[in-house]
Amino acid sequence: MAEAGGGKERLLRAAVEYVAANGVGERSLRQIAAALGTSHRMLIYHFGSKEGLFVEVARTMEDRQRELLSELDAVEGDPLEVARRFWARLADPVLWPHERLFFELYGRALQGDPAALPLLDGIVDTWVTALAGPMERAGAAPEVARAQARLGLAVARGLLLDLLATGDRAGVDAAMEQFVAMYAATLPR
Incomplete structure (x- = not known):
């Protein structure tokens, strides 16, 4: 308290x-x-406002998730294992209240709610930059890494929405594993 x-x-x-x-x-x-x-x-x-508080809560959770991504990357080094472990953390039911809040605020911001609009600042670019780093270190060209990072962000957010809507953890985990396998095929060898 x-x-x-x-x-x-x-x-x-x-x-x-x-x-x-x-x-x-x-x-x-x-x-x-x-x-x-x-x-x-x-x-x-x-x-x-209440919405302003919730925007700050969502930003704080996003910052913590990017810190976790950075920590996993530093320990693992293998971008595929980083992706798997990061997904496991994102899909953890403990985070579901935060993720529901994030999507609620995201929708409100997209509808022009002035209290939620600040959430949109960097909502994609900060993640693209964070996700592109491990890909570049694995040998991907910067422009390819950024495009793959944007795709990975879209897939992860879509699967999180699916998970929150359906509760089908096995189904979304299988879909994420399929995405990771498809991504693995694009890595330089």
């Missing part, structure tokens, strides 16, 4: 933990603030 009046970073950490444990639901900003041990005024001060 954050203390009343706690700093922005402490409140954000508490909000990330809260969303992970409870999802978003139809909670009011006052209810969220109470759960975080602060006031709704402090959340408005730091994040502007």
Whole structure:
């Protein structure tokens, strides 16, 4: 729990933990603030609105996922094993509340919701850059690596939507494995 009046970073950490444990639901900003041990005024001060808070939670989770990708790449080195292990982490049910929030905010931003629009800043490019790195280190030309990274991002997001909608973990895992196998065929030998 954050203390009343706690700093922005402490409140954000508490909000990330809260969303992970409870999802978003139809909670009011006052209810969220109470759960975080602060006031709704402090959340408005730091994040502007409930949606602003949720955008920051989604960005924080995206940053953590990119950090995990970087850590896996540093340990594994093999981009195929990195992809498999990264997918296993993304598809973990523990992350489903965050992923539902991400897709909800993404849709709202695409509809022009001013509170959600900031989520679109770098929503593709930051991932393309992060995903292209391992591919380039495996020998792919930079332009090929970026195109493959964009495709991989689209596949992963599509499969996450599928997983959240259907709960068919075996089916989406099989589809991701098929994608990884197709990607493996494109790597320089």
